[in-house]
Amino acid sequence: QTMSLGLYDVVQFALLGAGFALFAYFVYAWNSKDEVSVRYRPSALAGLCLAGVAALAYALLYQDWDSGFSLQGEVYVPNEEARTSEATRYIDWSVTVPLLTVELLAVCSVAGAAARALRFRTMAAAFLMIVTGYLGSQVLSEGRDRTALVVWGLISTVFFVYLYVALIGAVRRSLPTMGAEAGASLRNAATVLLASFGVYPLVYAVPVFADVTPAWFTSMQVAYSAADVVAKVGFGVLVHKVAKLRTAEDV
Amino acid sequence: QTMSLGLYDVVQFALLGAGFALFAYFVYAWNSKDEVSVRYRPSALAGLCLAGVAALAYALLYQDWDSGFSLQGEVYVPNEEARTSEATRYIDWSVTVPLLTVELLAVCSVAGAAARALRFRTMAAAFLMIVTGYLGSQVLSEGRDRTALVVWGLISTVFFVYLYVALIGAVRRSLPTMGAEAGASLRNAATVLLASFGVYPLVYAVPVFADVTPAWFTSMQVAYSAADVVAKVGFGVLVHKVAKLRTAEDV
Numbered sequence A, B: 001q002t003m004s005l006g007l008y009d010v011v012q013f014a015l016l017g018a019g020f021a022l023f024a025y026f027v028y029a030w031n032s033k034d035e036v037s038v039r040y041r042p043s044a045l046a047g048l049c050l051a052g053v054a055a056l057a058y059a060l061l062y063q064d065w066d067s068g069f070s071l072q073g074e075v076y077v078p079n080e081e082a083r084t085s086e087a088t089r090y091i092d093w094s095v096t097v098p099l100l101t102v103e104l105l106a107v108c109s110v111a112g113a114a115a116r117a118l119r120f121r122t123m124a125a126a127f128l129m130i131v132t133g134y135l136g137s138q139v140l141s142e143g144r145d146r147t148a149l150v151v152w153g154l155i156s157t158v159f160f161v162y163l164y165v166a167l168i169g170a171v172r173r174s175l176p177t178m179g180a181e182a183g184a185s186l187r188n189a190a191t192v193l194l195a196s197f198g199v200y201p202l203v204y205a206v207p208v209f210a211d212v213t214p215a216w217f218t219s220m221q222v223a224y225s226a227a228d229v230v231a232k233v234g235f236g237v238l239v240h241k242v243a244k245l246r247t248a249e250d251v
């Protein structure tokens, strides 16, 4: 698929802009982790690690985008490098979404063996949600098979629903154990995370309903990039606030 | 050997996903090493160093994979870059497996001259295990000679058996010297490490018994990548827990 100059530039903005935002957050997380006590440090470390992975993934996405098209006359024509961009996103998520659930759970008040079991289950569900989505959108007939898209999308959605239920439950149970201010931030953090989660299946479903024109493709890249920044940076900053407030409460 | 798009993408997922996971663990190890006292710091440092090497090795593996094939019509056709992937793995292991034994022994309770001698022997055995395996699978007739595969595989297995015996012995002797919780985690860590060790000779033996089709090749890459993540990240997180618990006990 060829891209007009304007659309090409919009995608470039989305990829490089999200990459820069994630890199800035990586530097922030690295330098602010000591603001929270050891009790909430695992949350800060999860945020730091996932920021590093996401920044790297966007470096690759940008690199593939940059070298994946050549300018011929007034349009960008893709070469084979352009093929991998979707895959890179899923691979990024397979590591970062499990870490996002760790980041959230580590500022909740679930402790001991129950916490370990819950953390294990949400990490596994997040990983399986992404892998099954990858099978549908990439591995089987390169996402051009509508049936595969729908079937694997539905399997993925089962894990998605479990994640929602498990995370909302953990947040609900934790709210009474913390001060009002920390509680409000925790509620916001969970809302931001789960709302941004909703963007991904919508974008995934686009090829089921529409023919992916360059304009659609561009919108999908912008949506994914914006959702990644909200789910990682916006969410991360809110979680950091919860951890800081709870650190102060615990003293 | 040509690869279909689907299988190519699965290998890409395994390589880049393992690379991201190892990179995340590298960032984690870097930022959490001060959570353990100086007594167990060598373990944390061994984990950090091997994570760095492994993340780099996967960057190379991914890079070779990405540039090692070109898309021709609907299949990926390998070029000469594709040859090195197996070698990169063995070279990675020749450094990281000796460090894994250091990481484990440094949270055990063997001290003084006995510890130094044991550490030296396990590092040497791990190194020789990998080098002899490399000779069989890569250097001699490029792993296509079944006799060489079997003979060097068996020599390698001698070191493998020594490693099992030495590491299990050290863990056994250390368990009574620590609290129950730390002991349980140490047992888990050793189990995870030694169980994941078992994957490698199985994958090594595939060409002895089967013709390496693209599907086999893909399974081997996925198995190696998953085992690497389990043996380095899963094991490392458990060892870190042992070191943290023992740090608290020692106070």
Ligand SMILES: CC1=C(/C=C/C(C)=C/C=C/C(C)=C/C=O)C(C)(C)CCC1
Pocket: A093, A096, A097, A100, A129, A130, A132, A133, A134, A152, A153, A154, A156, A157, A160, A196, A197, A198, A200, A201, A204, A227, A228, A229, A231, A232
């Ligand atoms: C339900 C569902 C999906 C959900 C994906 C999600 C929820 C991804 C979240 C990614 C995040 C939060 C990345 C962070 O930056 C898929 C895999 C698209 C496949 C279709 C069904």
Ligand SMILES: CC1=C(/C=C/C(C)=C/C=C/C(C)=C/C=O)C(C)(C)CCC1
Pocket: B093, B096, B097, B100, B129, B130, B132, B133, B134, B152, B153, B154, B156, B157, B160, B196, B197, B198, B200, B201, B204, B227, B228, B229, B231, B232
């Ligand atoms: C016994 C045996 C082998 C064992 C290899 C092992 C045990 C490798 C472990 C690697 C690890 C743990 C990497 C960490 O990420 C070889 C060399 C395949 C050759 C065949 C015989």
